[in-house]
Amino acid sequence: xxKTRLALGSLLAAVVVGLSADPVAAQPSASAxxxxxxxxxxxxxxxxxxxxxxxxxxxxxVKFRNNDDPSPTKENRRLEITWTIATAVILLFVGVxxxxxLADQNVAGPPQAEDASGEPxxxxxxxxxxxxxxxxxxxxxxxxGTEIVVPKDRPVVFEITSRDVIHGFHAPQLGLKQDALPNxxxxxxxxxxxxxxxxxxxxxxxxxxxxxxYFTIEVVSQEEYQGWLDEQQSAxxx
Ligand code: CUA
Numbered sequence: 001x002x003k004t005r006l007a008l009g010s011l012l013a014a015v016v017v018g019l020s021a022d023p024v025a026a027q028p029s030a031s032a033x034x035x036x037x038x039x040x041x042x043x044x045x046x047x048x049x050x051x052x053x054x055x056x057x058x059x060x061x062v063k064f065r066n067n068d069d070p071s072p073t074k075e076n077r078r079l080e081i082t083w084t085i086a087t088a089v090i091l092l093f094v095g096v097x098x099x100x101x102l103a104d105q106n107v108a109g110p111p112q113a114e115d116a117s118g119e120p121x122x123x124x125x126x127x128x129x130x131x132x133x134x135x136x137x138x139x140x141x142x143x144x145g146t147e148i149v150v151p152k153d154r155p156v157v158f159e160i161t162s163r164d165v166i167h168g169f170h171a172p173q174l175g176l177k178q179d180a181l182p183n184x185x186x187x188x189x190x191x192x193x194x195x196x197x198x199x200x201x202x203x204x205x206x207x208x209x210x211x212x213x214y215f216t217i218e219v220v221s222q223e224e225y226q227g228w229l230d231e232q233q234s235a236x237x238x
Contacts, residue, residue: 028198028219030106030191031175038101045090106190107175111157120155120189121225123148127160127167127180127202130209139229142236146215148200151225152192161185168203171217177203192219 027033064070103109125148126133135143137159150156160169160180167180169188178188180202202213220228 026193027175028192028194028196029174029176030193031189032173033175033193034101034104034107035175038097041097042094045094049090111187111189118154120157121150122157122159123150124159125161125169125180125215126163127169127206127213128163129165129207130202130213132213132215134215136229136232140233140236142232144232148215148217149225149228150192150217150219151222152195152219154222155189155191157187157189159185159187165206166204167206167213169200170203171198171200173198174217176200179204192217195219195221 027036101107105111122136122138124135124137126135132146133143134145134148135141158169158176158178160178161184162180162182164182166182168177169180170177174190174192176188176190178186180186196219198217198219200215200217202210204210206213
C-alpha cells in the first residue's frame, strides 16, 4: 500500500510540474498557441493515466498468473470513493481547459467587443470548384487569387464562403479550420505571430480536383503589409 501511494504521489507530482511548465514553444498564431497548448495539457493527463492503467494490468497478469484458487475481491469503500473523486477532478479539469480554448475568439468563440490587439484585417475567402478567390472587402475589394497576405501581430478575420458546393478552409500550421458553405459566411479569427508562408488547402472532399485546392497565407511585417496593400490598391484602381 505504501509503495502504491508513493507511485501515485510521484505520478501526481509529475502531472503538476508538467501542467505548470510552459506548455509549448513559440507558435505561429494565437489559434495554434491555444490548440497546441491544450493538446500538451491533455497529454500530461493522458500519459500518466495510460501508464497507471497499463502498469496495474501488467502487474496483475504477472502476479496472479499461477493462481488456481482465486478469491473474490472484497468491497473497499475508501478505494471506490477515491477513484470516483479522482475521475471527477480529472474530467472537470479536462472540461474547463477545453471549454476555455473553445470559447476563445481565436478558436471558435464569439468576437470580443474590445479588441486590444487592434483593428482586424478582413479577408474574404470564397471557395469554388476548384479554387479560391481571396479578396479584401475593407481595403478596396481587390482580389488576390489563391494568395493571402496578412500582417503579423494584428488580428485577421477570415470570412469564408462558397460559390457552389461545400468546401473547407484549412491552414493547419496556423490552427485555422472552417467550413466553406454556399449562401453562408462563416468567420474565423486569429492573430499571426510569426512571419512566413503557410500552406492552406480545402479540407472537404468536393469533386475530382479537390486535391488541387491549395492556397497560401503569407505573414509579413506591418510595414511590408502596408506597402503591399498600397500596391494592390493602386493596381486595382487603374
Ligand atoms: Cu474544395 Cu475540396
